[in-house]
Amino acid sequence: MILSQQHQMMQKLYRQFAETEFTDELLDRLEETEEFDWDIHNKMAKYGFMGVKIPVKYGGQGADSLAYALMIEEFARVSPVLSIYANTSNSLGAGPLLYCGTEEQKQKYVTPVAKGEKILVFALTEPEAGSDAGGTLTTAVQDGDYYVLNGRKTFISGAPFADYAVIYAKTDPTQRGSRGISMFIVDMKLPGVTCGKPEKKMGIVGYPTSDIIMEDVRVHKSELLGPLHKGFSTAMKTLDGGRLGMAAQAVGMAQGCLDESVKYAKERKQFGQPIAKFQAISFMLADMATEIEAARQLVYSTAVRMDAGDPETNKLCAMSKLYAAEMCNRVAYKAVQIHGGYGYIKDYKVERFYRDARIASIYEGTSQVQQMVISGNLLR
Amino acid sequence: MKFIVCVKQVPDTSGVVAVKADGTMDRSRMATITNPDDLNAVEAALALKDQNPEAKVIVVSMGPAPAEGMLRELLAMGCDEAVLVSGREFGGSDTFATSQIIAAAIAHIGLDEDDIIFCGRQAIDGDTAQVGPQIAEKLDLPQVTYAIDLKLEGDKLIVRRQLEDGYMTIETSLPCLVTCIKELNVPRYMTVKGILESFSKPYQVFDYNELKDEPLIELDTIGLKGSPTNVYKSFSPPLKGAGVILDGSPAESVEKLFAALTEKHII
Known part of the structure; x- marks a missing residue:
């Protein structure tokens, strides 16, 4: 899919922000303390990332689902956990409220959530x-x-x-x-x-x-x-957007794994040459990149179709989540494999990506639940 | 009150550097960025606007049509209006001609008593640091270069300048021109809302016809013809070899250094 000029600008913004602000020092601190980092939360809030998909009327940025998916992807490419910081408010947090809240509830809760003042x-x-x-x-x-x-x-x-x-x-x-x-x-x-x-x-x-x-x-x-x-049936209708976001996160994590793997394969020498020269490694990279791109295109097109009110949205979001999450795990496996012993060491980024990737096929509906949703749509 | 910011789209020097046969840069083959110092100028204007919300920030750039992408990004950061000065007649301008044209463009926008013009210190492609000061001269404005801090107090601007051997604080009346250095601030990011709005903000292109009646615009003072600078030759400087770090105790290092210098017949 060819991104519009505006979406390209957003992608550039998200990438710049993540590459500049999600420093190795911050990522290590998150890992060591296991605590929520208010400084980066506040910085993300200042730039409106908590409310990318929330209407301007309720304090958000008023962008579409593709803008949201691009953000989660780019953030997760550098830090899967920090992509979650900006995710909840845009998806399952404000989602049910925007979908079925009263005007008073929206004003009271969505507005401060969109601005990152409340969680x-x-x-x-x-x-x-x-x-x-x-x-x-x-x-x-x-x-x-x-x-x-x-x-x-x-x-x-x-x-x-x-x-x-x-x-x-x-x-x-x-x-x-x-x-x-x-x-x-x-x-x-x-x-x-x-x-x-x-x-x-x-x-x-x-x-x-x-x-x-x-x-x-x-x-x-x-x-x-x-x-x-009737809360549950209402909730089900808001889960689609959340699944799309988690599919985007899986694409971002996988891209992060690929970035690291390409870099490492060019640097690491064995048998007198960079391991990227070996077909066993370069074909793994080719497969990773192909799968990532397939998932990315599925996520982007689903985002656009969802906003256009496509009746297949429920199925498409489940497909995006299923495919991207499983793909992400395959890619993370290969990334560690390419890194060999170093991939098993915490100093290397793929070690963390590998652990983070594992959640993709579990939260916001396991892969098996996505299969139930997809087959349920097919066999109706 | 207007803050007019002059910006330039420059080749991204962290990427591929391409040079044409005639020695000029092949910009079409190079990725572009907003000149880093100019982003500090934009931030200075936006920060001043934060304190003076009635002020309007207008970004002005001279360049080919693709510079629109850069200007949209600056609008997405919060600038209010953008002007692209673009025309075949302007192509090939050196700093003398460029400042002539940009000064004309600013005069065309109209300069009020309380306006401030911001420029980056210098562009990373030419590194001349001449265009800002020349614009000020051509518009007959006070200029303060190398700003590291600035404060608007009533109808005066207080600017702290960073010099090689110290600082200098200057008070100037408005309108004036300030050139900004990177230590002045940290440029803000775009926002998503800003990106969405950037395509509906006022955007104008000033071509030769638009500016030709401005007194500063004469065909023999603009473009390649009006440029006193001619590129004689351009070349890549030969790469310096990797340095050698001498380790060991100071006495050992001195011995090694002495041996190396003797070997090269330096001593």
């Missing part, structure tokens, strides 16, 4: 309910003007430092499966809300993830998001 996270997964949302055990029981929430959400990216969370809770226990679930905007400072200890993760280190525990949390009825009992 909003998405809390669907539970210990017993991951891919199968039907197992949701968190409950919300109406009590006058309030709903009383009880339950536990798990693996919630950004929970330890979030201001708000979109929480999914069962409001009608008589309905089975994913029915009878509603969405609530929960202020993380409300009495009864606590976070678990941040998880020790394999990758995406520096963006803390934890449980959210709710014990008799009283949420005002004005914080009910979207129609009562």
Whole structure:
């Protein structure tokens, strides 16, 4: 796909920003401390990256899904974890609010999130309910003007430092499966809300993830998001954009792996010549580049088709996520292979990319869930 | 109040350097960037606009049509308007002719009592540092070069200059021209919203016909014909060999150095 002049400028901006600001020192610090870095968050917020896809009316930049995908890709090319910093607000954070929030809710929550002043996270997964949302055990029981929430959400990216969370809770226990679930905007400072200890993760280190525990949390009825009992089906409609973003992240990570591999293959000498001269290595590079480009084109075209209201969007986003995530893992494997023993050492960038890549086929719907979505669309 | 910033699109010296048979640069084969010092000039103007929101920042560049891409980027950083001075008659201009044309373009935009013109110190392709000062001379304006800090106080501009052996602080009346060095600031990035807006901001091209009635524009003072500079020859300087680092104790190093110098008959 040929990018418009504006999208090319955006790509240049994202690349310049990532290459300049995502310094090795910062990336190492994230890895060592495992903590959220407010300085880079604030810098990204200053340039509006938190709200790239959010309308100008709500404090965002008013760009399209392709602009968002390009940003996640370019950021992930240098740092997969920092691409997540700018992701949530644009996808699963503000997504459900923009999709079905009231005007008042949008003004109150989306605007500060778009500006990076507040952090909003998405809390669907539970210990017993991951891919199968039907197992949701968190409950919300109406009590006058309030709903009383009880339950536990798990693996919630950004929970330890979030201001708000979109929480999914069962409001009608008589309905089975994913029915009878509603969405609530929960202020993380409300009495009864606590976070678990941040998880020790394999990758995406520096963006803390934890449980959210709710014990008799009283949420005002004005914080009910979207129609009562129909939260899950509403949520499903907002997941497409998130999947597209994660597909873009996978493309960026894979490109980062390829960049490092090309550089290394030209430098590293064995048997008296650079290893890039060996077909065993150069063909691996060729395969990596080809797969990356195929995934990239799928992601870009899906972004454009999604914004154009293509009825196949749900399937296309799942395809993008499935293909890009699996591709990214194949590419990361080859990148480490090309680096040999050095690829197994933390001083080399591909070691981190390899660990980061592993999440691509897991979060925001595993590859198998994407296959379910794709086949579900085919076999309707 | 207007802040007019003069910018130049230059070859990206970190990429391929291509030279034509006649010794001039083959710009079509080289990647381009906005001249780094000019970005500091843009940032200086934008920072001053942040404090004086009523001011308008206008970027002016002389160059071929593709320079539009650079100007759109500067609009995306927050500049309000862009002017590209472009025409066959202007081609081949040296610094004398260029400053003549840009001064005419600025006069054509119109200079008010409280306006400031910003330039980068020098361009990385020619490294002359002449165009800024010459524009000031041709417009008969006060000029302050090598600005490392600046402050607008009422109708005066206070500029701190960085010189080789120290600093100098100058107060000047407006309108004036300031040339900026890279230590002055860190240029901001574009924003996505700025990129989207950059294509709907005022963008004008001044060609020869547009400027020909300006007093500074005479056919024998612009373009290749009006340029007193002629390129006699251009060549790549021979590469210096890699240096040698002598290690060991100072006494050993001196001995090695002495041996090396003797060997080359230097001593």
